[in-house]
Amino acid sequence: MANFSIHLLLLLSSHYMLAMANSATNSNPDSTNFIKKSCRATRYPALCIQSLSSHASTIRQSELQLAQVALAVSLSRAQSAASFISKLPKMKGIKPREYRATKDCIEIMGDSVDQLSRSIKELGGMRRRVAGEDFAWHVSNVQTWVSAALTNENTCLDGFSGPSMNGNAKVAIRKRVLNVAQVTSNALALVNRFAARHGFAETTNLP
Known part of the structure; x- marks a missing residue:
C-alpha cells in the first residue's frame, strides 16, 4: 500500500473538500441541473444525484470537479466501510468461513482505498496537464485505478456469496x-465522461 502519511493526507483532503461543499447554504440551480444531467451517464443515477447534489457549490458546472467530488465520495465511503469491516473479526459468534472472508475483505478494501486515493491525486493534477498524450496517460491511470477499486469491492462481496454464508457478518x-x-461505479462513469469529452475515450466497458 502507499505510504500511510501520504494516504492520510489524501483522505483528509477529500474529507475537507466534502465538508467545504456541505457548508454552503445555497447551491446554484444550474449546478444542480448539471449534476442531474451528468448522472444520466451512470449506472445508478438516483444514487449519483443523492450523493453529489449537496456538493453543487463545489462542482458548479465543471466536469473535472464533478469527477473529483465523485471520487472523494467514493473514497470517504470506502474508508468508512474498511474501518467498520476491520472490527468484525472480533465479533462474537462469527463463523469460520465468514472470518476468513472478512479478513480477505479487510485487505481487499484497503487496496481499494489506496487505489481511490491515487486516483484523486492524479485527477487533482489535471489542471496542469496538456491535451494529447500526456492527458491521455494520466486519465488512463485514473480509469485503471478506479476500475481496480471497483473490482476489489465486488471481489469482497463475492467472498460472502453462497447459501453457507448467511451470518451477521x-x-x-x-x-x-x-x-x-x-x-465507485458512478465515479468511474463520470471519469469516463470527463475523459471522452476532453479528447480521450476509454474503450473499456463500464463494469
Whole structure:
C-alpha cells in the first residue's frame, strides 16, 4: 500500500473538500441541473444525484470537479466501510468461513482505498496537464485505478456469496460494500465522461 502519511493526507483532503461543499447554504440551480444531467451517464443515477447534489457549490458546472467530488465520495465511503469491516473479526459468534472472508475483505478494501486515493491525486493534477498524450496517460491511470477499486469491492462481496454464508457478518458487510461499489461505479462513469469529452475515450466497458 502507499505510504500511510501520504494516504492520510489524501483522505483528509477529500474529507475537507466534502465538508467545504456541505457548508454552503445555497447551491446554484444550474449546478444542480448539471449534476442531474451528468448522472444520466451512470449506472445508478438516483444514487449519483443523492450523493453529489449537496456538493453543487463545489462542482458548479465543471466536469473535472464533478469527477473529483465523485471520487472523494467514493473514497470517504470506502474508508468508512474498511474501518467498520476491520472490527468484525472480533465479533462474537462469527463463523469460520465468514472470518476468513472478512479478513480477505479487510485487505481487499484497503487496496481499494489506496487505489481511490491515487486516483484523486492524479485527477487533482489535471489542471496542469496538456491535451494529447500526456492527458491521455494520466486519465488512463485514473480509469485503471478506479476500475481496480471497483473490482476489489465486488471481489469482497463475492467472498460472502453462497447459501453457507448467511451470518451477521455477511449482512453487515454487504450493505456497506455494495453502497461503496455503486458510488465507485458512478465515479468511474463520470471519469469516463470527463475523459471522452476532453479528447480521450476509454474503450473499456463500464463494469
